Amino acid sequence: AQTVTQSQPEMSVQEAETVTLSCTYDTSESNYYLFWYKQPPSRQMILVIRQEAYKQQNATENRFSVNFQKAAKSFSLKISDSQLGDTAMYFCAADTGTASKLTFGTGTRLQVTL
Amino acid sequence: KAGVTQTPRYLIKTRGQQVTLSCSPISGHRSVSWYQQTPGQGLQFLFEYFSETQRNKGNFPGRFSGRQFSNSRSEMNVSTLELGDSALYLCASSLDRVGGYGYTFGSGTRLTVV
Numbered sequence: 001a002q003t004v005t006q007s008q009p010e011m012s013v014q015e016a017e018t019v020t021l022s023c024t025y026d027t028s029e030s031n032y033y034l035f036w037y038k039q040p041p042s043r044q045m046i047l048v049i050r051q052e053a054y055k056q057q058n059a060t061e062n063r064f065s066v067n068f069q070k071a072a073k074s075f076s077l078k079i080s081d082s083q084l085g086d087t088a089m090y091f092c093a094a095d096t097g098t099a100s101k102l103t104f105g106t107g108t109r110l111q112v113t114l
Numbered sequence: 115k116a117g118v119t120q121t122p123r124y125l126i127k128t129r130g131q132q133v134t135l136s137c138s139p140i141s142g143h144r145s146v147s148w149y150q151q152t153p154g155q156g157l158q159f160l161f162e163y164f165s166e167t168q169r170n171k172g173n174f175p176g177r178f179s180g181r182q183f184s185n186s187r188s189e190m191n192v193s194t195l196e197l198g199d200s201a202l203y204l205c206a207s208s209l210d211r212v213g214g215y216g217y218t219f220g221s222g223t224r225l226t227v228v
Contacts, residue, residue, distance in 0.1 A: 035216065045204060045219035091157065100145050100208055101170050102217065104157040 002027035002094050006105035013082045014113055020067075021077045021108045023092030033095045034068070035102070036077045040088040048090070051075065079110075087112045116141065118207050118220035126226045132193040135223045139186050139207030146188040147217070148180060151202040160203075163188055164210075192225075200227045 003026045013019035025034065036048040051059045051068050058066050063080045079086055092105040119138040127133050139146050147162035147170075159172040163182035180190040186207075192199055202224050206217035 037219075042221065043202060043224075044221045045206070047216050047218070050216050100147055100162045100164070100210075100217075101159050101172075102147075102149070102157075102206075103159070104149075106156050 002029070002032070002096065002103045004092050004094050004103050004105040006092055006108050008108045009106070010109045010111070012111045012113060013079075015082055015084060017082055018078060018080045019082055019110065021079075021090050021092075021110065023075045023077070023105055025073050025075060025092070025094050027073075027094060027096065029096040031096065034066075034075045035093045035095070036064070036066070036075075037091045037093060037104075038086075038088045039091065039107075045091070049077065082112045084112050084114070086110060118205055118218050120203075120205050120220035120223050122223060123221065124224045124226075126228060127195050129195055129197060129227055131195050132191060133195060133225060134189050134191045135203055135205075135225070137188045137190075137205030137207075137220060139188070139205075140218055143207035143209055143218070144186050145208040145210060146182055146186060147206050147208070148188070148190050149204045149206065150174075151204060151222070152200075157204075160190065195227045197227050199225065201225060 005024045032053045034051045038046045038048050049061045065078045067076045089107045091107045093102045121136045145164045148160040151157045162170040166182045177193045182188045202222045204222045206219045208217045
């Protein structure tokens, strides 16, 4: 079984600033994938970024990047140049390489303010 | 390219009734999975279908069932509804049953049981 832990229920950041959301996970699988999803008030879960565990290089998607520390089982999300549209719930999730089943963390509510 | 379509968006049912929710995946996606989202339990995996076969199932009672059709469209059914079944039900589709490709979610069906 795998678990995903997000220890920050809520965070706030000013527009144009940088914020980091934390996530730790635990899995016995050697092959797995990690994701960050964003859920705005519209409810739709949107994929922000994905990381393949066997890749050392941290994934980056425009203003979004991750700090993947495999030994520490840590997978944090950094949002640079925060925008008002980034306001949402952010979920960290893990998936093994053998089954299409996401395990989610409890989420971090991010508020971007002026 | 059309996204994942879930119908209906909102549903109100009475305790003891049954309900069927529908999900149409992205064209070409053969894996469809279902999740229940509640404030108390967070996001929990219900089941996953690939090519009309249930490949993975979460820890939910037998009242929760699903199926997938030859065109990859999926339905989930909940019988003998309980108040605790009130939740946002999210459907996600993926290119393959092997995890890692990332999942595209629909906007969900908000089920309220009264």
